[in-house]
Amino acid sequence: MQQPLDGIVVAKLTKELKDGQRAFLDMSDRERAAKRIRLVLQGIARQLGSLSGQVEVFGSFLNGFKTGSSDLDIVFVGSTGAEHTTTVLGKFAQQAALCGFENITKIFQASVPLLKLTDTKSQMEVDFCINNQLGVRNSLLLSAYCKCDSRVLLLGRLVKDWAKKHELVGTADGCLNSYAYMLLVIFFLQSVQPPVLPNLQSMVSESVPVKDSKWGCDDCWETKFECNVTSIPQSKNVMPVGELMIRFFHFFTRVFDWRSHAVCMRLNRPGAAVDKFSLTLPTNDDQWYVEDPFDLKHNLAGKCSRIGRQRILDQMDDALQTLSTTGNWSKACPPGKQQFHFLKCRISQAVTPQALLEEFDAYDLVKLHFPKPDGSNRMGQAFLEFADSTARRRAHTLNEKYIADCQLQLHYSTQHSLAEAVGQGAFSTYEMASYKMQRQVLAARVESIGMGSASYQDTGSSANGGRMPRYYDNSMMNQGGAAMTDSMSYRYYGQQGQGPCTQVMVQRPPPPPPPPPLQQAPQLGGWDQSGATAHHNGYMQAQMNPQPKVTTSWQPAIELETARGTKQTRTQWWQQQQMKEELASLTKNNGAQILKPAISAVANAKDKRQVASHESRASGWLDVPFRTQVSPDQGPLLTPQQSGQLKDLQQFLTRFEQADYHKGKPPEIVLQAELTDDRAKHSGLQKPLLSPEESQKLDAFRAWFGRFKAG
Incomplete structure (x- = not known):
């Protein structure tokens, strides 16, 4: 039985929320910019020649939950031939710099590799990926829910804005991402009595399978849902948006049992709960479970830390108390809070504070918070504080660059994450000035x-x-x-x-x-x-x-x-x-040096090596699919001699072996080792890229990795 709310408080809050809706209505400039950017990227795809498909918009610009600060999500859907995803993204990166984009950032180590770009005309941030068809289907599902009831869109935008202003967005900091908050909104609107939204996934029988391989194997997911929402009867729930907002915070702080139940739109029924221990992934009492509606291996709260969960619940409880007593949204979601602009990355013991200070000197770095040695071999986290968001965005372009033996994995972060890290270990702070x-x-x-x-x-x-x-x-x-x-x-x-x-x-x-x-x-x-x-x-x-x-x-x-x-x-x-x-x-x-392997792609995979002399920089590639786990009869992954020769590769594999894989199944990854001769290029020497002896070594290297091929 739902408790009645103060009618005066609800009316005041509803009026303020509807007045604030105007800030989300004038999106015409951003929508025009999104169309132009899509056409530019479509033109690049045609120039590359080897691609056959279309460039499409998805994410918040498709599902309707976009705000004034939302990134533009764009995907190329089609055939890439024999080229690997990162190879295609590398080619897009080369052309993007000539087509009005800046701050080109490669994020190739993610489960879905992507490019981050900044459009110079509109200053919109663009996330570009390849064949993320699940992302497109997710966006279409959320768009269909928004068309069911006008309150869905307003409530979703307000919750998204509230989470961002309280720095509760970001899986790298142990919180939820924006997409997960939208799933919370839809799940609540399905659960409230009477329900505002139906379960669109349970209303159709025709199958819509989509293949996906981001978890290291070829999965096929069911993505069916009812898209013709005009035929669905209108909801009997007539609660104003102010009352729904209060009940949203009340539901997840007072009603929903996070220890036993899952946020599962796919199986949600009015008055029924979904047991999280009955779903695909293993879990425990403390871990939250927010199931992706299509990808059943994806728990969107899987990286939510204990401190992150508590921060979210505390802020929800504060919002509930404020809204239920005063009906003042601006007090629950205050504007103009001081923002700190952090990037964080894990570093090895070979990385020094001076190396980071020198590397980020040109990016308006204000402070470096560097972890002190604790006697263990684990990789610590360094926090880089910048003058403003523009400087941080420029610095993010150094993502996946090597410093010493460490490849930087830069993530946006907050002061809360820094405070949590300081509570777990000692830090030294260095003023750049x-x-x-x-x-x-x-x-x-x-x-x-x-x-x-x-x-x-x-x-x-x-x-x-x-x-x-x-x-x-x-x-x-x-x-x-x-x-x-x-x-x-x-x-x-x-x-x-x-x-x-x-x-x-x-x-x-x-x-x-x-x-x-x-x-x-x-x-x-x-x-x-x-x-x-x-x-x-x-x-x-x-x-x-x-x-x-x-x-x-x-x-x-x-x-x-x-x-x-x-x-x-x-x-x-x-x-x-x-x-x-x-x-x-x-x-x-009498030969060229083989430099450090680069886990990236800018050359055709078929170019294994080039022995002929060259006048300009040449590249050769070693494409070997392998897994990080082998059977006992195959022997160790690296012999002592190979461990010494392949130090960077060994550390790269170690990071993969330490990752938290679902059910212990590591993903299949592709090593692409770049062979270049920069010194010969600068000096004008006409030397072969690889000597015959080095070619033989490369063949032996490929044969050694052959035993790790899938199947």
Whole structure:
């Protein structure tokens, strides 16, 4: 028996909600932009030639639940030939930059790989994917429910807006996504007495199967529903939208049993509950279960954490108390709250704070919240805080880039997620402004040392009289995270073809007084207390006072005179020397280097390798489907020797093996290893991409992976 509500409160709330509906009505500009963007992407698909199909809009722009900040979801539906999904998306990414899109972001490691784009004319965010037919059917189902009753659309938009303003959206932060909140709205409207909505999936018998393989195997899902809603009798429920809003929050905080029941539109009946333990996926008492109406392997609340669930229920309870007593929607969903703009990513122990600060320096990074080591081997989470949403969106383009041995998986995040992480482990916070100031202080001290403070070693054979340029290996000193070191280590290099020069002693004036304390600086390593002579790549280091072992990648821009009489910076000179050494190694080996595998696709899968000489950059690909689990008689996945040679691949597989797969069945993935020769490209060397020996190794590598092929 539903308790009666205060009529005055309900009337006040209903009026405010209907007045606020006007903000959702004027969407004509965004709808015109959506049509234009779809046509542009359709044109790109035609230019690629190998595709046969159509570009379609789905998501909130199709089902009607769009708001002023909704992303535009677009999908290519059709044949891609023999090309892998990520290969096709890579080609779209190359063309998108020429067709009015910016902030091109590859999200290829997701269960549904996609491209994120920003339309430069409308500044709309676009999510583009390939053959996501389940997404299209889901959107059509929600659109049909919206056509059943006008209150569905308004209630759904308001709940979606409420969740976003309270930062309750995002599976990466342990909450629900926007689509899951729409399922909650429809499930509630099916459950209220009398029901506002029928069960459209139970009203037809004609089958509409859709194939999908995002879980690592070929599934076929039933997607039938009644789409001719005009023939359905109108609901007997006449509750105003204000009353429905109050009862929505009351239903999920007071009535619905999350421990025993599931939010299941597919099986929902008036007055009946769906036992969550009777559904496809294993679950427990604490876990919420929000079943996708078509994909029965997808629990949309599967990644909802304990803290995330509690935050959602707490905010729902607060909204219920506010609305039932005051009828004030603006108080339950206040505008203008201070927004924090975070990205978060898991990092390996090889990633340093300095590496992240340098990588995101050009993206208006304000703070870096970096996890302190806890003695375990697990990957910690780093949080990057940006000045505004525009800077965060630009920084998101670095997604899936490698830093050291770690491929960044960047996710939008909130201050709540950071607070939760801080509660579980210690963090260090680095101010970007202070970090830049410290670099300036270091640069000034390098300038104060001057060129004449070191004695040059005369080799007797140099073209410039034996006077050799030097390369600064700049270091920071971790003393309370503030002071900068006044010690520098110098590496001396002769001209190309000469061996390492002998050790020299550096004479320098007394150091200037230390700078005032700054914010905490990156912890770049411990001290080498021995003070002994160190060797690096066969060259001697000057014997110096104890100094940090880890060096910065920044180089002081001090001009020096070369043997040819031209001026160049030390950075430029060192880059040239480094290039010469690496090119000499390439020439000696008479072949190209095989660089780090890239899990992406920009070349045809049939191009296994290219042995002929080339004038520009060439690519070869290794396409091998494999699974991460093998039977005991097949032996270990990686031998010790292969583990050492394929370090990046090993860590990549480890992440997959640690993933939470349903019923222990890992998805099938495709490794595409890129083979390039960037050094040969820059130097103009005409060398074969792969030597005969390397070709044989590649064949052996492919044969080794053959045992992991499906079937």
